[in-house]
Amino acid sequence: MFNTMDLLIQSLFTVMVLVIIALIVFWFIQDVTQKKHSVLRNYPVIGRLRYFFEQQGKYFRQYFFSNDRDEMPFNRATRNWIYRHSKDKGGVVGFGSTNDLREPGSIIFVNAAFPILEEDQLPPPPMLIGEGYAKYPFVAKSxxxxxxxxxxxxxxxxxxxxxxxxxxxxxxxxxxxxxLASYHLEGKCDVIMQIGTAKYGIRDERGNLSPQRAKALGEVVKAFEIKLSQGAKPGKGGLLPGDKITEDIAAIRGIPAFRDSISPNRHKDIDNIDELLEKINYLRELTGRPVGIKTAIGGWHFINELCDCIISKGLDYAPDFISIDGGEGGSGAAPQTLLDYVSLPISEALPRVVDSLIESNLKDRIRVVAAGKLVTAAHGAWALCAGADFVNTARGFMFSLGCIQALRCHKNTCPTGVTTHNPRLQNGLVVEEKSVRVTNYARNFNKEVNMIAHSCGLRHAREFKREHVRIVETAGKSIAMNMLYPYPEGK
Known part of the structure; x- marks a missing residue:
């Protein structure tokens, strides 16, 4: 019995050794005969370790070598803040902060000597979007x-x-x-329908905006958003690899399945600001819903001309909201050159846009939504100080769903099921569990934004002004935001 078992083990071991030797010989011949990689030709087999460690290096840095505040695009401290609040475990830590307040760009809130007592604190009031201009104004609560x-x-x-x-x-x-997919409507939440340059889900058979489809969507969504550009890839349309376009997705978008989906780099039926405002007014009249725009900012010409054109045409033509996306945005696939070098960061774009609206007396007419790595309560409070009315985040909610920053969003191999259509990998994302974490993240974000406001002596977060935050310029020296970006006077 034992002799037979020993022989079997020895045979299996011999087979394994022979297989390994055969693989090494195969790789050796393959490496020395290929012509693409010099390292492999000069160092066959062993040279493969170079490519393996290069690929795995980002994960080793993420978990073992980078400090809590070092990593990009989101460091470990930021991710852990989101994870804790998504699990409703609170934001209390011990023994002091690892955030270096001497780092240029750091934000410091101006605490009051006598903060607001709990009995005097108020919830932030909801805001109406499109009131007086859209048939069905949108009540935004969060x-x-x-x-x-x-x-x-x-x-x-x-x-x-x-x-x-x-x-x-x-x-x-x-x-x-x-x-719009049926899954967006499953929870019966407030939905904003975005209209991209390819007009997926709202176009006719020729790819043009379909009035019939727009009216039908107006029955179920709260507002429409015309996307001019986004921070991740301004001047470039949306990118979705073919292996992520299933039959279901293709039917919703009105495109062929399993073929790369590349949207035009801008709307073909909107050539200038005047046509943009005409489209906004047309869509609002057609659907009865508020209509806004989303754009990244490259300079002040666009927003100044937009305000001038609105004043010239009348407030009926104004967008009901503007979503400003910073150049640091990007939850999906985008060319690295555009990600790294095109469009202003939200820290500069947001206050400048708000200034243009104030100068033109349009701030009360147009709601401002800020986006671009604003995933923590501190960043949200900063945005309100700068003049935003709301904060949008994509990657913050991706983290709440369990995203581990595997950097595979553009592939179909997301290990947490967030950005993949592989049924096996999707199985890891339990909807009932993760939906609770989405709720917790949003609630705790709002709660801590208000906590900062109370510390600054405010009753609620919508009372934030620029004088309530300081920006570090050099080590050991900060400047009040209202000095860095003084409030302009209206015309």
């Missing part, structure tokens, strides 16, 4: 909201969890440019 992520870029269970979580948190859910 400061933090879910930014545009298309069904296709993210998975079906991810969309379902976001929808179910959003309704309990009282925040809105932006569809992204991929069109």
């Amino acid at each position: 400061i933090i909201n879910i930014s545009g992520m298309s069904y296709g870029a993210i998975s079906k269970p991810a969309v379902r969890a976001l929808s179910l979580g959003a309704v309990n948190a009282g925040c809105w859910l932006n569809t992204g440019e991929g069109g």
Whole structure:
């Protein structure tokens, strides 16, 4: 019996050794005969370790070598803040902060000597979007909201969890440019329908805006958002690899399945600001819903001309809201050159846009939504100080769904099921569990924004002004935001 077992083990071991030797010989011949990689030709087999460690290096840095505040695009401290609040475990830490307040760009809130007592604190009032101009104004209750992520870029269970979580948190859910899916409506939350350059989900057979489809969508969504550009890829249309375009996604978008989806780099029926405002007014009159725009900012010419054109044409033509996306945005696939070097960061773009609206006396007419790595309560409070009315985040909610920053969003191999259409990988995202985390993240975000406001002596977060935050310019020296960006006078 034992002799037979020993022989079997020895045979298996021999077979394994022979297989390994055969693989090494195969790789050796393959490496020395290929012509693409010099390292492999000079160092066959062993040279493969170079490519393996290069690929795995980002994960080793993420978990073992980088400090809590070092990593990009989101460091470990930021991710852990989101994870804790998504699990409703609170934001209390011990023994002091690891945030270096001497770092240029750091934000410091101006605490009051006598903060607001609990009995004097108030909840932030909801804000109306489109009041007096849209037939059905939109009542927005939450400061933090879910930014545009298309069904296709993210998975079906991810969309379902976001929808179910959003309704309990009282925040809105932006569809992204991929069109409205039934999964967006599953939780009966407030939905904003984004109209991208390809007009997915709202176009006719020729790819043009369909009035009939727009009216039908107006029955179920709260508002429309015309996307001019986004911070991740300004001047470039949406990108969705063919292996992520299932039959279901293709039917919603009105495109062929399993073929790369590349949207035009801008709307073909909108050539200038005047045509943009005409389109906004047309869509609002057609659907009765508020209509806004989303754009990244490259300079002041666009926003100044937009304000001048609105004053010339009348307030009926103004967008009901403007979503400003910083150049640091990007939850999906984008060329690295555009990600790294094009469009202003939200820290500069947001106050400048708000200044233009104030100068033109349009700030009360147009709501401002800020986006671009604003995933924590501190960043949300900064945005309100700068003049935003709301904060949008995509990646913050992706983290609440379980995203581990695997940096595979553009592939179909997301290990947490958030951005993949592989059924096996999607199985890891349990909708009922993750929807609770979406709710917790939004609620705790709003709660801590208000906590900062109370510390600054304010009754609620909508009382924030620029004088309530300071920006570090050099080590050991900060400047009040109202000095860095003085409030302009209206015309």
